[in-house]
Amino acid sequence: MQIRDIGVLAAVIMIVAMLIIPLPTWLLSFLIIINMTLALLVLLTAMNMKEALEFSIFPTVILLLTLFRLGLSVSTTRAILAYGHAGDVVETFGNFVTGGNILVGLVIFLLLVIIQFIVITKGAERVAEVAARFTLDAMPGKQMSIDADLNAGVISEKEARERRNKVSGEADFYGAMDGATKFVKGDAIASIIMVGINLLFGMIIGMAQQGLSFGDAAMRFSILTVGDGLVSQIPALLMSTATGIVVTRATSEGNLGADITKQLFAQSKLLYVAGGTIFLLGLFTPIPFWITIPISAALIIGAYLMDHKKEETPEELLEFEEEVASDTMKSPENVVNLLNVDPIEFEFGYGLIPLVDAGQGGDLLDRVVMIRRQLALELGIVIPVVRIRDNIQLQPNEYRIKIKGNELAKGELLLDHYLAMSPGDDNSIDGIDTIEPSFGLPAKWISEQVKEDAEILGYTVVDPPSVVSTHLTEMIRANAHELLGRQETKQLLDHLRETYPILVDELTPNPLSIGEVQKVLARLLRENVSIRNLPIIFETLADYAKLTSDTDILTEYVRQALARQITSQFVNGQPSLKVITVSGKVEKLVSDSIQQTDHGNYLAMDPQESQFVLEAIAKEVERVSFTEQSPLILCSPGVRMYIRQLTERYFPQIPILSYNELDAAVEIQSVGVVNVE
Numbered sequence: 001m002q003i004r005d006i007g008v009l010a011a012v013i014m015i016v017a018m019l020i021i022p023l024p025t026w027l028l029s030f031l032i033i034i035n036m037t038l039a040l041l042v043l044l045t046a047m048n049m050k051e052a053l054e055f056s057i058f059p060t061v062i063l064l065l066t067l068f069r070l071g072l073s074v075s076t077t078r079a080i081l082a083y084g085h086a087g088d089v090v091e092t093f094g095n096f097v098t099g100g101n102i103l104v105g106l107v108i109f110l111l112l113v114i115i116q117f118i119v120i121t122k123g124a125e126r127v128a129e130v131a132a133r134f135t136l137d138a139m140p141g142k143q144m145s146i147d148a149d150l151n152a153g154v155i156s157e158k159e160a161r162e163r164r165n166k167v168s169g170e171a172d173f174y175g176a177m178d179g180a181t182k183f184v185k186g187d188a189i190a191s192i193i194m195v196g197i198n199l200l201f202g203m204i205i206g207m208a209q210q211g212l213s214f215g216d217a218a219m220r221f222s223i224l225t226v227g228d229g230l231v232s233q234i235p236a237l238l239m240s241t242a243t244g245i246v247v248t249r250a251t252s253e254g255n256l257g258a259d260i261t262k263q264l265f266a267q268s269k270l271l272y273v274a275g276g277t278i279f280l281l282g283l284f285t286p287i288p289f290w291i292t293i294p295i296s297a298a299l300i301i302g303a304y305l306m307d308h309k310k311e312e313t314p315e316e317l318l319e320f321e322e323e324v325a326s327d328t329m330k331s332p333e334n335v336v337n338l339l340n341v342d343p344i345e346f347e348f349g350y351g352l353i354p355l356v357d358a359g360q361g362g363d364l365l366d367r368v369v370m371i372r373r374q375l376a377l378e379l380g381i382v383i384p385v386v387r388i389r390d391n392i393q394l395q396p397n398e399y400r401i402k403i404k405g406n407e408l409a410k411g412e413l414l415l416d417h418y419l420a421m422s423p424g425d426d427n428s429i430d431g432i433d434t435i436e437p438s439f440g441l442p443a444k445w446i447s448e449q450v451k452e453d454a455e456i457l458g459y460t461v462v463d464p465p466s467v468v469s470t471h472l473t474e475m476i477r478a479n480a481h482e483l484l485g486r487q488e489t490k491q492l493l494d495h496l497r498e499t500y501p502i503l504v505d506e507l508t509p510n511p512l513s514i515g516e517v518q519k520v521l522a523r524l525l526r527e528n529v530s531i532r533n534l535p536i537i538f539e540t541l542a543d544y545a546k547l548t549s550d551t552d553i554l555t556e557y558v559r560q561a562l563a564r565q566i567t568s569q570f571v572n573g574q575p576s577l578k579v580i581t582v583s584g585k586v587e588k589l590v591s592d593s594i595q596q597t598d599h600g601n602y603l604a605m606d607p608q609e610s611q612f613v614l615e616a617i618a619k620e621v622e623r624v625s626f627t628e629q630s631p632l633i634l635c636s637p638g639v640r641m642y643i644r645q646l647t648e649r650y651f652p653q654i655p656i657l658s659y660n661e662l663d664a665a666v667e668i669q670s671v672g673v674v675n676v677e
Contacts, residue, residue: 012064018071022082028075029087032231035069039235039242046242056169058246059176065239066183069232073194076228080198081205086224094227108230142167148358148365150385157385177246191232198225268303275299341405343384343483346472351396352413355465356388364388367469375473379480379525380532381488386472399468401475403482409475411437413464417445420459429454437471481525489518496534503538511545519551520558527644527655529559529566536561550600552641560637560660567663570632570655576667579657580620582635582643583675586613590639590646603642612676614650620672621654632657633674 023031042061049055079086143164150160202221206212212220275296282292346368354360365388372383394400400410412434420429421436421443431444446454446461454461462470476483493514497504508514520541521531531537540561544554559566571577590613593605605613621631633656635643640658647654662668 015064015068015071018075022078023075025079025083025085025087028072028079029089031072032076032087032089035065035072035235036231036238038065038068039238043238043242043245046245049246055246056173058242059173062239062243063183065235066187069187069235070190073191073228073232076231077194077198080202080221080224080228084202084206084220084224086228090224090227090231092227093230094223094225108226139167139171144366147369150369177243187236191229191236194232195225195229198228268306271299271303271306275303342387342402343404344386344476345402345405346386346388346399346468347391347394347402348388348399349394349396350390350392352399352415353390354415355413355468362465364465364468367465368472371469371473371476375476375480377532378530379477380530380534381480381484381525382491383476383480384483401472403475403479408479409437409471411467411471413467414445415464417447418451418454418461418463419467420444420446420451420454420461423458423460428457429459437467438474477528481522484518484522484525486514486518489514489521492521492531492534493517496538500535500538503535503542507538507542507545511549512541516549516551516554517541520555523551523555524558529562529569533562533565552600556637556641556658560658563661564663566657566661567666570630570657571666576669577632577662578624578669578671579632579634580617580624580672580674581670582633582639583673586616586674586676587636587639589613589676590642594642603645605646609676610646613646613674616674616676617647617651617654620674621651624672627671634659634662634668634670637661 018031042058042065045055046058076086076090080090085091146155146160146163146167149155150157155163199221202225203214203217206217206221207214275298278292278299279296281287282289282296348355353362355362355364358365368386368388372386375381375383391400395412397414398410398412400407402408414432417432419434419436420431421441429444429446429450431446431450434443434445435441436443451461493504493508508517521537524531524537537558540558541554544557548554567577589609590603590605593603593609594601595604617633624631631654633643633647633654635656635658637658637660640656640661644656647656
């Protein structure tokens with residue numbers, strides 16, 4: 001523990017001890033001055049903070065200082081009743097403030113209690129209660145706003161995390177302040193009770209035990225009681241004022257003094273009116289001129305100086321802005337910033353603004369948040385922030401999707417229509433013919449009046465936001481391998497190292513570099529294989545990386561280790577898996593065409609033979625598709641990746657699996673064979 005920690009603990013223990021152990025009067029005087037100093041310091045801190053969280057410890061400070069003040073009150077009460085003396089500070093306040101008149105002292109004390117209890121404490125308590133309630137009610141909206149800014153690319157992940165912590169901190173702070181104001185209120189009530197106890201029992205003790213007359217006892221203990229009440233209520237009043245300032249201040253760019261001078265004296269015309277009113281007050285009333293003239297002159301002169309300053313400010317500001325803009329355009333940093341390319345961009349025409357504008361009911365930003373979460377669970381990578389912006393170069397109802405600055409897809413929406421997709425060739429509903437952008441299916445844009453009829457006929461009807469969300473999801477899923485670079489792979493490694501440090505250290509940087517690991521993960525994502533199960537992937541790489549550094553072969557080993565995952569991806573609860581197998585003749589043809597080099601193996605098949613194989617695959621795929629089954633090609637492990645290389649350009653959506661990638665418990669049913677004459 002540090003010295004300051006020990007000091008705070010010692011102070012808390014001393015406060016508790018004050019409630020039990022009698023203290024000498026000189027120590028009481030010293031602690032009373034410390035109490036006033038701390039209360040003044042809290043007030044000054046509250047006045048100079050810009051936002052509530054800068055003084056987040058304030059509720060706890062209120063509790064500790066209230067306990068400190070009550071401990072002092074108990075100690076001074078004990079000293080007053082036991083010795084008839086509570087130190088020089090208490091007696092000085094009792095004599096100096098009252099001016100020898102006890103009634104005046106009692107009135108001043110009562111006024112301080114009324115001001116603190118009824119005005120400041122009561123108002124601060126109500127404001128804190130309302131602020132806590134509204135802060136808690138506003139939390140969901142603020143969280144959604146942060147997510148929207150994050151998805152739009154306005155803020156970074158770090159800034160979003162800081163803003164979320166700030167929102168949570170504000171809710172905790174105002175909730176604590178709501179309870180802390182009760183301490184201040186209870187302190188005021190306790191002070192009134194203690195004053196009554198000191199005055200009543202002090203007079204009884206003075207007459208019964210000390211032999212004082214009624215007048216002497218009343219004078220003696222009244223002075224001590226008023227002094228004790230004042231030294232207690234002045235710090236309490238400062239704390240109540242600080243509490244009121246904290247709970248009534250909104251977030252600002254300056255402290256209290258800067259805000260008051262900036263906002264209260266912002267309009268010079270009002271200062272002219274106020275100055276003229278004060279001057280007329282001195283002219284037509286008996287109020288002396290020496291009081292009104294200086295105040296009126298100060299207001300009018302201040303207003304004149306403000307106007308003079310405002311006349312010069314716009315020109316200087318415009319000139320300054322031009323200089324800054326000129327310097328910015330000339331700076332090399334400005335050119336460098338233009339080189340940045342967003343990982344994912346969604347651009348839309350001005351007619352699709354309601355999709356994004358929450359004020360018009362648009363929820364696309366919220367949908368993007370869900371898309372990122374969904375793909376993180378499915379693929380095992382953190383999808384980058386989607387940059388959403390309007391583009392006046394597009395048609396009003398047009399949108400396009402970019403990845404790494406390249407346009408991959410575009411589409412067109414009719415916001416006042418629904419997209420209806422028929423399960424067959426039924427064209428019995430009226431609508432505008434179109435193509436569903438995600439899967440290329442024939443569809444129609446229909447009006448809301450036709451929607452119910454289309455659903456009855458078996459059409460799949462979706463709204464425009466769902467069309468965009470599905471299209472964006474499919475494009476990100478199909479191109480996830482492009483979004484996984486070395487930097488993203490390093491982040492996955494760091495995350496895995498938190499739970500599997502030995503596994504990560506064994507694999508990187510030797511025998512595999514981050515770039516080689518990235519190639520394996522990207523190849524898995526390219527074939528829509530989730531990399532969420534990183535421990536199994538790294539265990540496999542650690543086992544086989546010592547045998548080969550060929551990332552293609554390592555990828556095949558990893559796929560075989562993920563056999564259960566890959567199998568469950570295609571079985572979908574069915575009792576058997578229907579596949580198209582590759583004949584031995586085709587596999588031998590592919591195997592004989594493999595060229596081995598120092599830089600890896602590749603397929604070098606004769607173009608005519610390649611054409612024959614592709615035509616055979618297309619024939620079987622088309623035949624199986626007619627039976628409403630998703631085609632899946634099964635082959636031996638040795639040629640799987642080469643058949644994938646052969647078909648990737650022409651049939652990118654058809655999965656190519658090897659026998660070793662299937663779970664032994666799953667029944668395989670062949671529905672076709674790829675063969676060549």
